[in-house]
Amino acid sequence: AHSLGGDCEGALRVRQRMRRAGVQPSVHVYNALLAACERARQPDRALELVAAMKRDGVEPNAVSQQLLAAIGRQGVANVESQQVAAAAISAAVAAYGTILVQTTAGLF
Numbered sequence: 847a848h849s850l851g852g853d854c855e856g857a858l859r860v861r862q863r864m865r866r867a868g869v870q871p872s873v874h875v876y877n878a879l880l881a882a883c884e885r886a887r888q889p890d891r892a893l894e895l896v897a898a899m900k901r902d903g904v905e906p907n908a909v910s911q912q913l914l915a916a917i918g919r920q921g922v923a924n925v926e927s928q929q930v931a932a933a934a935i936s937a938a939v940a941a942y943g944t945i946l947v948q949t950t951a952g953l954f
Contacts, residue, residue: 849878852885873899873907880913884920892917 848856857879864871871879876899883892896914899906906914 849882849885852882854879854882854886854888854891857882858891870902871904873904873910876904877907877909877913880910880917884913884917887920889917889920 848854848860861871861875861879864875876895879895880892883889883895892914896906899910
């Protein structure tokens with residue numbers, strides 16, 4: 847339910863409760879957790895889960911691979927949007943600098 851709702855934190859709490867109860871998460875549990883991270887747009891948490899899967903000796907299956915590919919695409923999109931925002935800010939600062947230089951050129 848947490849996964850379907852995109853509640854990454856709630857899903858991860860279930861994993862913690864499983865651990866406290868001595869239950870080893872299966873690949874299916876990890877897939878649900880990865881899906882929650884994907885829905886919540888939490889690629890960093892997904893990477894932490896991949897590391898946990900390796901530590902736990904859980905082999906990813908085809909669903910895991912599909913989820914990781916989707917999460918990777920989200921990560922790329924996040925970086926690209928950050929680059930676009932940085933370029934826009936840089937252009938705005940450069941334009942402001944040009945206007946400032948032109949405006950103050952007659953003062954000196």
